[in-house]
Amino acid sequence: MPESGRAAHPGGGDDLTADHPHVYLAAAANRDGARIFWGRYSMLRLAIMAVLLLGALPTGAQAQQPPGPAATPADYVLLTILMRHDQSKNLGEINQIQDDQGFWRNFPPEGIEVESWYIAMGLGYVVTLRVPPARLREVNRSVEQAAWKAFRTEFYPTYDAREIVKALRERAKAK
Known part of the structure; x- marks a missing residue:
């Protein structure tokens, strides 16, 4: 792994990602410098979770709407x-x-x-x-x-x- 602690770009020839380009974003190092891999399927799960979480967040228009109409009776x-x-x-x-x-x-x-x-x-x-x-x-x-x-x-x-x-x-x- 390079000195910066970041995984190199897949085409960069670093041994961390050269054989496994699918782990480019998932490769990291812990405090001691030991390499941590999240495998191909873990990245897929992470991507699916991110999409689900982003879909659950309200858009700007939704966030500004009040929760419901105020009571407005017709008789007064x-x-x-x-x-x-x-x-x-x-x-x-x-x-x-x-x-x-x-x-x-x-x-x-x-x-x-x-x-x-x-x-x-x-x-x-x-x-x-x-x-x-x-x-x-x-x-x-x-x-x-x-x-x-x-x-x-x-x-x-x-x-x-x-x-x-x-x-x-x-x-x-x-x-």
Whole structure:
């Protein structure tokens, strides 16, 4: 074997591969310099395993796709409403406006399910509602009548991605 520890090219005349050109890539030396041969059939098995492993890896397009569709029922939409406190007013003034406008009595409209209601410090309310599509206008009107003046509002259609995130995390942890 040459001093570099690599097998010579089959046509190079090195005794390691001269009689056995099929072991060119499989010839190696261990730490002590002893020659190791993997024979013709071992190389075939190695090649088959490599092809199978490469075939099992996802392509770029497959790797970027989410694991499955998010649940999108036809009977409701999730609507996240960001209600930003008017910071030119103190809490007492905001509470008084809410009382005067009937905020707690009128929002959300009767029968609209509250999915979550958070207070984000320095921001205001972050409310997610489960709204039947036919009642979207009603929700908008209740915000206009009960929340404006105390809050600046923003609306965001929302969907539940918990199962997608769970599957992505599990796949990432398995790697």
